[in-house]
Amino acid sequence: xxxxxxxxxxxxxxxxxxxxxxxxxxxxxxxxxxxxxxxxxxxxxxxxxxxxxxxxxxxxxxxxxxxxxxxxxxxxxxxxxxxxxxxxxxxxxxxxxxxxxxxxxxxxxxxxxxxxxxxxxxxxxxxxxxxxxxxxxxxxxxxxxxxxxxxxxxxxxxxxxxxxxxxxxxxxxxxxxxxxxxxxxxxxxxxxxxxxxxxxxxxxxxxxxxxxxxxxxxxxxxxxxxxxxxxxxxxxx
Amino acid sequence: xxxxxxxxxxxxxxxxxxxxxxxxxxxxxxxxxxxxxxxxxxxxxxxxxxxxxxxxxxxxxxxxxxxxxxxxxxxxxxxxxxxxxxxxxxxxxxxxxxxxxxxxxxxxxxxxxxxxxxxxxxxxxxxxxxxxxxxxxxxxxxxxxxxxxxxxxxxxxxxxxxxxxxxxxxxxxxxxxxxxxxxxxxxxx
Numbered sequence: 001x002x003x004x005x006x007x008x009x010x011x012x013x014x015x016x017x018x019x020x021x022x023x024x025x026x027x028x029x030x031x032x033x034x035x036x037x038x039x040x041x042x043x044x045x046x047x048x049x050x051x052x053x054x055x056x057x058x059x060x061x062x063x064x065x066x067x068x069x070x071x072x073x074x075x076x077x078x079x080x081x082x083x084x085x086x087x088x089x090x091x092x093x094x095x096x097x098x099x100x101x102x103x104x105x106x107x108x109x110x111x112x113x114x115x116x117x118x119x120x121x122x123x124x125x126x127x128x129x130x131x132x133x134x135x136x137x138x139x140x141x142x143x144x145x146x147x148x149x150x151x152x153x154x155x156x157x158x159x160x161x162x163x164x165x166x167x168x169x170x171x172x173x174x175x176x177x178x179x180x181x182x183x184x185x186x187x188x189x190x191x192x193x194x195x196x197x198x199x200x201x202x203x204x205x206x207x208x209x210x211x212x213x214x215x216x217x218x219x220x221x222x223x224x225x226x227x228x229x230x231x232x233x234x235x236x237x
Numbered sequence: 238x239x240x241x242x243x244x245x246x247x248x249x250x251x252x253x254x255x256x257x258x259x260x261x262x263x264x265x266x267x268x269x270x271x272x273x274x275x276x277x278x279x280x281x282x283x284x285x286x287x288x289x290x291x292x293x294x295x296x297x298x299x300x301x302x303x304x305x306x307x308x309x310x311x312x313x314x315x316x317x318x319x320x321x322x323x324x325x326x327x328x329x330x331x332x333x334x335x336x337x338x339x340x341x342x343x344x345x346x347x348x349x350x351x352x353x354x355x356x357x358x359x360x361x362x363x364x365x366x367x368x369x370x371x372x373x374x375x376x377x378x379x380x381x382x383x384x385x386x387x388x389x390x391x392x393x394x395x396x397x398x399x400x401x402x403x404x405x406x407x408x409x410x411x412x413x414x415x416x417x418x419x420x421x422x423x424x425x426x
Contacts (some may be wrong), residue, residue, distance in 0.1 A: 085372050088348065111395045117385045119377050120369075123392045136397065182371075 011058040023159075024060035030073075030099070031156035032062040034149070037072035041091055042079015044106040044139040051142035062084055074152070079139070080108035080115050083123045083181060090178065093167075094190035095127050098199070100164045101132045101152060104140050107197045113138060130163035169203025175209035187218055253278055264318040272324045272333065279322065279339050280310065287315040291340035296350045300380040305356060309336070310382045326356075335361035353378035 035060075039194055039209070040048070051059050052065060066072040069092045081089060093102065104125045107113035112123040132155070135148040155161040165172060171192050179186050193211060196202050251258075257269040257279070270278055282288040288311040297306040302325075309322045326333050335358040336343045340408050347358040348367045355376035357364065366372075388394070403409040 021295045035250065036286050087371075096388070110397050112392075117384050117388065119374070119382075120372075127393065136399070181409065 006060050006120055027159055029156050030044065030189060031153040034061075034063045034074055034101075034153070035066035035072045036063060036074045036076055037069055037092070037096070038065045039069070039075065039089070040078050041081050041085050041089065042106060042108060044078035044108075047105075047139050047145055048076070048078065056142040056146055058146060058149070061146070061149065066077050069093075070097055072096055073100060074149075074183055075100065076101045077102065077109050077125055079102045079106045080113065081125060082120045083122055084120075084205060086128060087182060090128060091190075094188050095194065099160055099162070100161070100166055101156070102129055103148060103152065104131050104134045105137075105145065105148075108109045108138075110134055110136055122181070128174060128181075130166040130174075132161050134165050165201055168192065168199065168201035168206060170205035171196065172205050172210050176208070179210055179213065184213055185217060188233050189221060189225030191221065252281070256258075266318065266320045268320055268322045271284060272326050275322060275324050276311065276334060276339070277335055277384055279311065279340075280361060282311055282313075282322075283339055285311065288313045288320060290314065291336075291342050291346075294318070294343065294346035294350060296354050296356065297326075298328075298354060299377065302327070305331060306352065306357075307333065307350075331356045332359060334359050337361050352376065355379060357412075381393055394421045 011144075017086075049054055050063075056062070063074075069075075073096075075089075075093055075096060077089065093100070102125075104110065106237050108115060108121070109125040109131075112118070112121055115121040116123065122128065133148055133152050135144055137144055140148070152161060175192075192208065253270065253274050255271045255274060256406075259269075259345045260268040261267055268278070276303060278345075279288075290312040292310040293308075294310050295310070297304060297308070304325045305328055307324050307326065309324075311320050311322070331354070334358060335347055337347070337358075337360060342361050347361045348363055349367070350356050351361075351364050352367045352369055353376055369377070374387065377384070402411055
């Protein structure tokens with residue numbers, strides 16, 4: 001040790017010593033206030049009204065239904081997803097604010113269930129969007145739905161439920177599966193790559209051959225004309 | 238009273254040539270007619286016997302006979318009885334007349350059958366896409382459309398075989414898949 005410069009210095013990460021405590025608090029609060037998007041795809045939706053209302057009462061766990069995707073935390077896929085519906089599900093999922101969680105209820109979301117032979121039904125939901133939790137059954141009872149939601153709450157609290165980041169980090173994989181099903185012209189109104197850059201969630205799988213294909217035909221998004229009656233004819237003078 | 242009407246109806250139907258009437262019960266009549274006599278039959282039933290309600294048009298694909306079977310179910314509110322008129326048309330080219338001018342709800346059924354079986358109905362007001370708006374494959378209900386081959390090509394599949402299902406299968410229950418020779422899509426090869 002001839003010089004003081006040779007002494008290895010481990011640069012300690014300076015930060016708020018309370019940040020970990022704070023993160024834990026945030027996760028605790030987040031897991032106690034979950035809003036389920038009211039979007040029901042298949043027959044499993046019939047199990048949700050008893051789960052929400054007085055008999056099983058989801059609200060005692062802090063889980064409530066919510067009407068708009070931008071205010072919801074959980075996307076429940078309750079049953080078979082036809083290919084037409086899957087497009088709408090993906091649009092809905094991309095509009096939801098992060099962090100967002102997807103739960104696949106019923107056997108159909110696992111592998112098509114009794115529609116395994118059907119041309120119109122998508123088989124594996126986790127090919128098109130990251131799924132946090134599957135609740136298998138045809139259909140699962142409200143007890144099973146609530147047990148699944150409790151498991152999701154535990155996972156959120158322990159910080160394991162971060163599969164929504166996976167959609168940004170492996171966007172090329174999900175986009176590839178979507179393009180395989182919907183054709184090469186598939187484009188959603190949400191620009192996931194720009195969002196991934198903005199939230200600093202770029203991963204190795206964000207770019208790839210499928211995103212390059214998307215960029216070739218991607219139309220830039222335009223702001224909507226917000227004037228009242230903009231579709232009325234302009235008065236000619 | 239209903240006996241009287243049934244008797245009267247039988248007499249009425251015998252006015253059409255080549256017709257075969259089978260009375261299934263007091264309220265159900267099955268009628269087999271040649272394809273070109275069907276509009277006349279429906280006109281007769283609607284105009285003179287009060288069968289004013291077309292409940293459904295159903296279609297069966299008899300691929301081995303190279304024929305489509307169309308079944309027109311008409312209901313009478315006066316007689317409280319259902320007449321099912323069966324016709325057979327050739328599978329190729331699969332064209333038939335629309336009965337839209339007699340029964341307006343036929344437009345709905347014919348559009349559906351056109352989409353699912355590819356039968357073209359001449360004179361139907363709209364033969365456009367109906368439910369399968371984002372589908373560009375062949376009409377999926379035709380027997381030659383192999384649904385399994387389609388999903389093997391376009392979709393992937395995953396096994397779901399939890400222990401409770403294995404226990405069910407060991408007891409002789411569980412999912413039953415019919416043997417190869419009973420499945421139409423495997424019969425061709």
